[in-house]
Amino acid sequence: MSMQSELQDGELDPGLSTVLGEHRQLINLAYRFLGSLADAEDVAQETYTRWYAMSREQREAIASPGGWLTRVASRICLDLLGSARARRERYVGEWLPEPVPDREEWISGRSGGSVDPADRVTLDESVDMAFLVVLDSMTPAERVAFVLHDVFHYSFAEIAEILDRTPAACRQLASSARRRVRAQQPPVTTNARRADVVRDFKQAWEANDIDALVRLLDPGVMTVADGGGVVTAEPHPVQGGEQVARFFVDVAGKAPGLTILERSVNGRPGLVAQQDGVTVTVLAFGMAGDRITNIWAVRNPEKLRPWTG
Numbered sequence: 001m002s003m004q005s006e007l008q009d010g011e012l013d014p015g016l017s018t019v020l021g022e023h024r025q026l027i028n029l030a031y032r033f034l035g036s037l038a039d040a041e042d043v044a045q046e047t048y049t050r051w052y053a054m055s056r057e058q059r060e061a062i063a064s065p066g067g068w069l070t071r072v073a074s075r076i077c078l079d080l081l082g083s084a085r086a087r088r089e090r091y092v093g094e095w096l097p098e099p100v101p102d103r104e105e106w107i108s109g110r111s112g113g114s115v116d117p118a119d120r121v122t123l124d125e126s127v128d129m130a131f132l133v134v135l136d137s138m139t140p141a142e143r144v145a146f147v148l149h150d151v152f153h154y155s156f157a158e159i160a161e162i163l164d165r166t167p168a169a170c171r172q173l174a175s176s177a178r179r180r181v182r183a184q185q186p187p188v189t190t191n192a193r194r195a196d197v198v199r200d201f202k203q204a205w206e207a208n209d210i211d212a213l214v215r216l217l218d219p220g221v222m223t224v225a226d227g228g229g230v231v232t233a234e235p236h237p238v239q240g241g242e243q244v245a246r247f248f249v250d251v252a253g254k255a256p257g258l259t260i261l262e263r264s265v266n267g268r269p270g271l272v273a274q275q276d277g278v279t280v281t282v283l284a285f286g287m288a289g290d291r292i293t294n295i296w297a298v299r300n301p302e303k304l305r306p307w308t309g
Contacts, residue, residue: 019051022069029070032147033077035097035132037306043080047073067158074144074162081140092229094237096296097132098303099282102264126151127266129284129296134184138177145170146177186288194287195262195269201285201292202260202271205248213245218291223247228300231280244295255280272307279307 026047030040047069051059062068088095125131126147135143141163148154148162149170156167156174163170189197197216204212223244227233238247252258255275263272265284273281282304286294298304 019048019065019069022066023048025066026069026073029073029147029152030077031100032126032132032135032151033074033143034080035136036303037098037100038302039080043073043076046076070152070154071158071162074148078140078144078162081143084140092227093233093235094224094226095136095228096224096226096298096303097129097136099129099265099270099284099298099307100127100267101306102267125267128268129266130184130286130294131181132266133294133296134181138180139173141165142173142177142180145173146181149174150178186286186293189287189289191269193290194285197287197290197292198269198271198285199262202262205252206260208249208252210242210245210249213248214241216290216292217241217244218288218293221291221293221295223295223297225297226300226303228302230301231299233297233299279304282307 023044026044027037027040030043031037034040034043050072051065051069059065135147138146144163145156145159148159149156156170159170159174160167163173165173201213201216204216219241220239221241221244223234223238225233234247238244255273257275258280259274259277261272261274263270263282265271265282268284270285271283272279273283280299282298284296284298285292286296
């Protein structure tokens with residue numbers, strides 16, 4: 001029986017609203033695992049498909065539908081993460097997580113579209129672009145154990161059922177992942193200070209002021225661009241203050257009429273570049289103190305659908 005038929009007659013499934021109420025949780029979970037809103041949507045849909053593939057008696061026998069949905073979604077994500085290496089080998093250029101706009105920007109009409117993914121993804125430190133990049137460096141098992149325990153507060157006994165390992169092994173996986181995160185954590189920079197630095201970067205970029213850009217950049221700053229082979233993007237990371245500053249000035253020179261807007265990207269101050277009113281690049285920033293340490297530039301149009309107005 002399809003989900004649509006269940007929706008048309010709630011009496012067929014008294015727990016329907018409870019089950020569908022888990023949709024936001026599944027999207028939040030899968031996005032942190034996969035770094036892709038599109039993939040997160042697919043995972044949620046596949047999870048519900050498996051739920052409704054069971055008979056009503058089987059579903060009613062499940063004591064915690066939410067727990068069942070989470071376990072199934074996590075296992076689907078684990079399978080996808082396991083095959084990610086092969087997919088990345090086919091990906092053209094650098095791969096970055098898909099950026100998410102702030103809900104308020106959707107409400108104010110700054111972004112368009114009939115689907116509002118920002119309404120489904122909770123924007124907190126666990127979707128900060130720097131955090132997602134670190135997650136992507138983990139093994140699939142580390143990522144699942146860490147996200148489920150440290151972000152969603154599942155017990156290691158519950159995680160053990162998903163990973164088919166002992167609770168002790170899952171604890172070790174989460175601990176290893178936690179060390180990776182701590183090793184990459186710079187000194188805390190408040191969002192207010194981040195906004196000031198990003199605004200200064202925008203103004204210096206618009207003025208083609210290389211010296212001003214260099215003063216805002218950490219000497220070891222790295223820029224990574226993701227075009228996915230669909231649009232032009234620097235195929236390799238650009239590193240070093242002066243090199244990155246000149247890179248951005250060159251980009252502006254090759255794109256006359258580029259409009260730079262201040263926007264929230266994954267819950268942090270960022271920038272959006274538009275050409276003729278169309279979003280062509282979303283920039284997320286990593287910072288240490290008052291200096292920019294990382295710039296992640298997402299240009300792949302497939303990853304910019306939530307930003308297209």
